Amino acid sequence: MAKRAKSARSRRALVSWRGSHLFVKLSGTAMVLAACLGSGAWASGQQPAPPPESPSAPSALTPGELYKQAMHPLDVVRSSMDNWSDTEMSAFLVGVRMAKEACGQASPETYGGDDLYDLARLCSLGQDWNAANTAATRYLDSRAEPHRTQAFALSINALMHLNGADLAVQTAHSMMENQPFDAEAAYALRYLKEALEQAGDPSAAYLAQSEHAEIVKALQNGTALKAAHGEAVMSLGTLYESAMELAFWQRYRHRDADAATTANDIDEALAKGAALSAEDRLRIEAVRTQYALLGKPLPALKTTAVDEPPRLKGKTAAAQLSRSQPPAQIGPDFGAATVLVVFPDWCPQCRKMMKALTEFGAANKTTPIHAYGLMFLDDPAALDQTAEEKRAAHEQSLRDVQGTNTLVVDGKDARALGILDFPLGIVLDHEGKVRFVGVLPADAFSGNGYIGKVLVRMTGGAAASTPQAP
Structure with missing residues (x-):
């Protein structure tokens, strides 16, 4: 009975893979980063002015894009731990318990370099947030490479779990000032923005405003954003979606003129890039469709x-x-x-x-x-x-x-x-x-x-x- 209750509590977490991190949505909290598990992604008022024409795109999806589209329903279902089997949940809990015990026996002072970074990941998986933040911070203070951006992300995640949103935002600003804007940074910022937004914290919009210039510059390059170290990749479609969050939030706060400027910056940057893939165009057009709904009557639905x-x-x-x-x-x-x-x-x-x-x-x-x-x-x-x-x-x-x-x-x-x-x-x-x-x-x-x-x-x-x- 106790095992079933523990399993039910654990099912309150929403898990998805982005960049080289495991993002976890805990009940009553915002979507935040829980543990870094190695590189690679797991395939998971005033009206705004009309957006400029986009670069031309291929007329058909590639086999790889069709595969992702076909797998999308499975990704959606697997993203919620409520849908995990008892066997999968039990295996996950065993891993969490092992990580927590190992973290409790380790001392950050005795490690350096990659070992210290791996300790931060281990403690994050074990949900020992104080220890995870300590290890991540020590790694950052050591000026070690190449996992600096990931260590910033681990610290941000731990601080959010410790109800330290202000410190998490400060850490995010430090990351933007000291690290290149790559896929790892973009994923960490996106999920922090969404965590703050879902918590009703206006810092989400301020953080998005601080990120705006960098994300616009990335869109101008016309290619998927890659990690400086590691295998994380953010597609142009996802990058556009993340950039447009600022425009949505500005509209929600009745700042329509600011939102129009933000959306125009983003669309102009996108227009300077190369031709979009069909997959990227699909996501971009979906974002534009949703943005165009704001302030208008809902289309008739049968x-x-x-x-x-x-x-x-x-x-x-x-x-x-x-x-x-x-x-x-x-x-x-x-x-x-x-x-x-x-x-x-x-x-x-x-x-x-x-x-x-x-x-x-x-x-x-x-x-x-x-x-x-x-x-x-x-x-x-x-x-x-x-x-x-x-x-x-x-x-x-x-x-x-x-x-x-x-x-x-x-x-x-x-x-x-x-x-x-x-x-x-x-x-x-x-x-x-x-x-x-x-x-x-x-x-x-x-x-x-x-x-x-x-x-x-x-x-x-x-x-x-x-x-x-x-």
Whole structure:
């Protein structure tokens, strides 16, 4: 019983690989860097002016890009530890325990060079954050190479876990002043920015502003950003997405003129580079689509209620569902605000979020704040399923969200919103205009979650009270 409880607590972490680091989303905290596990990545108001034309791109995806696209659903599912098997979770916990014990027996004073850096990684994996920060800081003080940027990242991560956001930001600024802006630095900065943003810390925008000149310069080079030491690579599409976070955050704070300038800088820099790959163009156009939604009414969406999931016998599950269930509508009453969460039915952590979303909406019904999940039925190319297996999978997904505020939306309409990563949150104001769009953390609807912070910020701090949560 104790083992099961411990496993459940550990499943609260959201894990993904970026650069040469393991990024972990711990429940109630922001997405931060937990352990460095070696090089290589694991494949995971005023309206803005129209962006300039992009460099021409190949008309078709390469086999490598098609492979990444096909594997994307698996990457999304594996990114949440809620979806790990008991065997995988047990193996992970064994590694964490071994690292913690070894870290506790080591003394940073007795190590130097690569060994000291490896100790910082070991202690991070063991979640001994004081020891990890001590080892990383000692490595930086020694002026050793070549892991300086990674050591900065480990220190930033440890400080965030120790609730030292101000010190983490100071460390990030020191990294930008003393290290080249490479893929390692870009990944560390991105996840610190997102950690601060999800915590409601305005330092996220200030940090992004400090990074702006460097990230624009990197985009001008027209090639993927590589690590000075190591194998980490940030694609142009991901680099563009990271750069545009500043423009989104400026729009959220009603600084539309600043946002227009930021977006123009980024698009002009991109236009100076070489031709984009189809994969990069896909991500860039998705970001532009989402940015263009801000300040405008949400495009019309055909939605269907899920009262009693039927047996799907038609060739197209979505079409069969729409014929057998009554239509549902978002608006024209948007309340004080309306929160939407868009996701494909194969995303288990997204389906799980629907219970919290429904409880959030019920807790705020007197405000009122409306909350709906928008699930679209999708067949991932990576799954080799028969027609019957696909229908069975869709039926199970529909059963999972039954009793929640979840509507089924047409997949074509959902993709027209520029959706690539999940779950995608969209917040509408009382007029039905989009005021926020972005990927949500797993605890977005918790008592002090990200959605509550988004709603308070959207009103300029004029809300009578922080939105309630279950």
